[in-house]
Amino acid sequence: MKRFLIYFFITLVIPFLIAFGVLYFFEGEEREMASAIEHEENNFFKIGDEEGEVIRELITTMAHNNPAVLAFKKSKLESLGARLRHKVNTFEFLVFVFSNQDLADDMKLLKESSIKYKRFVEGLSQKMLKEYERDDFYLRVEHFAKHLELDYKELSLILNSCLETGKAGDKGAFMPLIDYLIASKAQ
Numbered sequence: 001m002k003r004f005l006i007y008f009f010i011t012l013v014i015p016f017l018i019a020f021g022v023l024y025f026f027e028g029e030e031r032e033m034a035s036a037i038e039h040e041e042n043n044f045f046k047i048g049d050e051e052g053e054v055i056r057e058l059i060t061t062m063a064h065n066n067p068a069v070l071a072f073k074k075s076k077l078e079s080l081g082a083r084l085r086h087k088v089n090t091f092e093f094l095v096f097v098f099s100n101q102d103l104a105d106d107m108k109l110l111k112e113s114s115i116k117y118k119r120f121v122e123g124l125s126q127k128m129l130k131e132y133e134r135d136d137f138y139l140r141v142e143h144f145a146k147h148l149e150l151d152y153k154e155l156s157l158i159l160n161s162c163l164e165t166g167k168a169g170d171k172g173a174f175m176p177l178i179d180y181l182i183a184s185k186a187q
Contacts, residue, residue: 108186
C-alpha cells in the first residue's frame, strides 16, 4: 500500500503541482493588444523588465528542480504565473525565452523531464489556439520568425500542423513547435 501511495504521488500528484504555476499563466485570458498598434516589428514582443524576470524565474525554477521539489514550490509558481496573466501574451513569452540563451538552454533541460515538459506544452497549446483566432496571427508569426531568426516557411509549416492537431483536440499539439524552437535556439 505504501508503494502504491508513493507511486500515485509521483506519477499523478506531483506532475499536476509542477505545471500548475506555469499553467496558471497559460489558462488566463491574454491581454489584448490595441487594434490601433501599427504592425511594425518593434511594436511586437515588448515586455517589461519585471515580467522578464518573472518569466526567467518560472523557467529556471521548472528546469532546475525535480518534480518532488517543485511540489513544494507550488504557491511560488502560482504567484509568478498570476503576475504574468493579462500582461504577457504567448508570442511575447516565447520570444523572451528563446531570445535568451540561458533560458533556451533551460527549456532543453525542461524537455528532459517528460512530465514537466508535457504539462508545459499542454498549457501552451491552449493559448496558441487562442492566438490563432486573432486577425493578425500570421503577421505576428512572421515577426516572431524574424525576431528569433527562424525560417518563416519552415516555422509556418510546423505551426500549421500543430494548429490542425490542436483544433482536433490534441492537448500536446504544439510540442513540435517547442521542439523546433529548442532545436533551433538551445545549445
